Amino acid sequence: MRLKGKVAIVTGAASGFGxxxxxxxxxxxxxxxxxDINAAGANxxxxxxxxxxxxxxxxxxxxxxxxxLVAYAVGKFNRIDVVVNNAAITHRNxxxxxxxESTFDKIFAVNVKSIYLMTQAVVxxxxxxxxxxxxxxxxxxxxxxxxxxTWYNASKGAVNTxxxxxxxxxxxxxxxxxxxxxxxxxxxxxxxFMGLPDTPENRAKFLSSIPLGRLAESQDVANTALFLASDExxxxxxxxxxxxxxxxx
Numbered sequence: 001m002r003l004k005g006k007v008a009i010v011t012g013a014a015s016g017f018g019x020x021x022x023x024x025x026x027x028x029x030x031x032x033x034x035x036d037i038n039a040a041g042a043n044x045x046x047x048x049x050x051x052x053x054x055x056x057x058x059x060x061x062x063x064x065x066x067x068x069l070v071a072y073a074v075g076k077f078n079r080i081d082v083v084v085n086n087a088a089i090t091h092r093n094x095x096x097x098x099x100x101e102s103t104f105d106k107i108f109a110v111n112v113k114s115i116y117l118m119t120q121a122v123v124x125x126x127x128x129x130x131x132x133x134x135x136x137x138x139x140x141x142x143x144x145x146x147x148x149x150t151w152y153n154a155s156k157g158a159v160n161t162x163x164x165x166x167x168x169x170x171x172x173x174x175x176x177x178x179x180x181x182x183x184x185x186x187x188x189x190x191x192x193f194m195g196l197p198d199t200p201e202n203r204a205k206f207l208s209s210i211p212l213g214r215l216a217e218s219q220d221v222a223n224t225a226l227f228l229a230s231d232e233x234x235x236x237x238x239x240x241x242x243x244x245x246x247x248x249x
Contacts, residue, residue: 003028003030003226004028006031007030007078009032009035010022010034010083011118012035015188017182021086024226030081031052033073033076034056042057060110061117066117081133083118083122085136089110090193091152093192099150104151111158111159112158115159132174133177137159137182138159138181139156139159163179177238178233178237178238179240180228181240181243194206210245211247
């Protein structure tokens with residue numbers, strides 16, 4: 001029960017890393033708002049977690065949606081202790097000149113602007129509490145980028161850097177900010193990241209670059225988020241933490 005009594009918002013929590021984080025937080029005593037543009041999926045996860053979770057349909061790139069999400073969480077639970085900015089999208093692995101402008105804009109709106117919007121909405125709440133934790137899901141792609149995902153890599157590089165800057169600015173107010181940086185994971189975005197069909201042969205090409213020999217699993221990311229959100233990490237802020245099996249070494 002490492003998060004007993006705490007209230008969390010997890011974005012992109014209808015599936016993948018976000019759903020695993022929500023389940024792990026609830027298992028450890030938190031109340032969680034499951035936020036996702038996929039309303040049906042969010043409802044399914046919240047139903048599974050019974051009275052300890054509620055669903056909220058939210059486009060994280062929309063200011064009005066994010067403002068309403070934060071207001072709803074405060075109205076429902078009276079406080080917000082943890083925010084996990086997990087929602088993200090990518091373009092398909094391809095040459096950088098083949099990515100059109102609308103796709104570029106959407107990637108930065110969902111992956112980067114969403115954190116700006118959430119910060120604007122939730123930091124005033126955390127300031128009143130004089131405490132809070134913000135976890136931004138960046139990527140090892142923002143630490144050690146490779147060809148084919150240039151604009152996605154750039155968005156996650158921004159997430160990794162802004163997390164450290166936020167930590168420096170908000171630390172004196174008791175608000176911790178850290179970035180979780182997974183390697184390629186078994187999620188709905190897997191084939192887009194690979195740019196290839198998900199076959200054993202194609203997976204093997206990517207596994208060969210990961211010293212521990214496997215892709216990131218959702219629970220790996222959830223366990224990391226649990227630690228960083230808990231009081232055990234009370235003196236940890238500004239960290240860009242790879243969850244990558246050694247990929248960034």
